[in-house]
Amino acid sequence: MASHQSPTRRPGVSRRVWLASALAVSLAAAGVAGVQVSRAATIDPSTPLSKLAASTCADRTYSAMTTAQRVGQLFMGGVTPSAPDSKRIALMQQYHVGSVFLAGRSKAGTAATKSVVDGLQAKADTVAGHRVGLLVSTDQEGGQVQVLSGPGFSTIPSALTQGTWTTTQLRSASAGWAKELKSAGVNLNLAPVADVVPASLGTGNPPIGKFNREFGHTAAVVAPHSDAFLEGSLQSGVLATLKHFPGLGYVRGNTDTTAGVVDSVTTSTSSSITPFKSGIQAGAPFVMISSATYSKIDAKNRAAFSSTVIQTLLRKNLGFKGVVISDDLGNAVAVKAVAPGDRAVKFLSAGGDVVLTVEPNLIPAMTKAVQSRMTQSSAFSTQVNQSVHRILNAKQKAGLLTCS
Structure with a gap:
């Protein structure tokens, strides 16, 4: 040669x-x-020259995309793995949706799940002769929050139990659970939960404590265990997600089922921010944003719609450079009062990258609003550009994007 x-x-x-x-x-x-x-x-x-060569894959893919394909990369739509809805899947394909969320419980096991995922991946967009694979995510935390089970999947204990293990033990177990996900075609886990639920609140905290989703009741316990879960996942080639920034441990309402959830305790320097900071330093590729309002950080906006939370606290102060994903902006009661299109535009305007909607039927209205906003604002278009690049870079790391 x-x-x-x-x-x-x-x-x-x-x-x-x-x-x-x-x-x-x-x-x-x-x-x-x-x-x-x-x-x-x-x-x-x-x-370094080697890094420059690697970075151009996302650039070249982006350049070859239509506007509709670029906008589609900003969305993650729900699919029920136990009973995939062909109409919703066709809708997501029509709107070039770049990521899917396996929602709803499935006991079918790894092989059956892989068959469903392979069918979804076959419908992914092709750009410049190369398929841009889908990010396929789920909630595989453990305990009461484990979407996928059945043959090939372990029964994962709750995070509260995981928090009693040594970090070495948890890292090894997490690597094993991630291998199971990977064998099922899942490349992104919406875990670990980095929220700190104080012992005084415990199960009185509806979204986290009620289900034992926290690793512990202090940042000193949560941070190293959240890191270990994260590191084990990455070790096995599954992207992981710190959630729910800046923390849902102090709230008394569940944003999925309750409107007007407010955290009046957390500040930008609270110890409960520490697990997120630690996870970012450990290499977290994704961070999920809460839909609660944090009155001592930004009293006027839900975190998902707050540039103070996303741009200032997460990106500037904590130095996060990865992909910012929303909590559910489809069915969550916390955002029901906001028109679907506005939810997407507000999240992206605040600095978010991936709009998660468990209800994919909202995607047409959301994408239309995003494209309309792009024609009105060059600043918004620039943010979309940056978001799509972050997503494509994450896909490249996950082996979903090649330019060779």
């Missing part, structure tokens, strides 16, 4: 321009055409 050498950097040629030229040669060698040296203006001189 003929060798391909990067151009020698000549005197007077900036590293920035030289990097772009070297990158173009490297990609041409790999059969990647159409890379312009004019891209140099966007290249950080400190970025």
